[in-house]
Amino acid sequence: QVQLVESGGGLVQAGGSLRLSCAASGSTFSTYAVGWFRQAPGKEREFIGAINWSATITYYGESVKGRFTISRDNAKNTVYLQMNSLKPEDTAVYYCAAREGLVVTTERGYKYWGQGTQVTVSS
Secondary structure, three states, X not given: OOOEEEEOOEEEEOOOOXXXXXXXXXXXXXXXXXXXXXXXXXXOOEXXXXXXXXOOOEEEOOOOOOOEEEEEEHHHOEEEEEEOXXXXXHOEEEXXXXXXXXXXXXXXXXXXXXXXXXEEEEX
């Protein structure tokens, strides 16, 4: 069982940066793959990126590629989402999710989810 807590969201101007954190409980978190997703009002949940347990594999959604970076610190049981060059269309609730095994890019592939953190980008 893994519990996830996101933090770091807030209000930022367009062009700015934020770093989200996903802190996990559970001693085996270092063996889990982690994904980031977001959901804007009235829209479906969107894949942002994912990282495997050893941080040797990362995937990114097309809308954030080149602007967002995922990393992890297994000693701290934390995964990070560094978001640069933010745009108003990045406004959404951001979720992290975890799964045992291989890293995947689909929402259905993740078993454990955090409660989400709001990111608002003003123009």
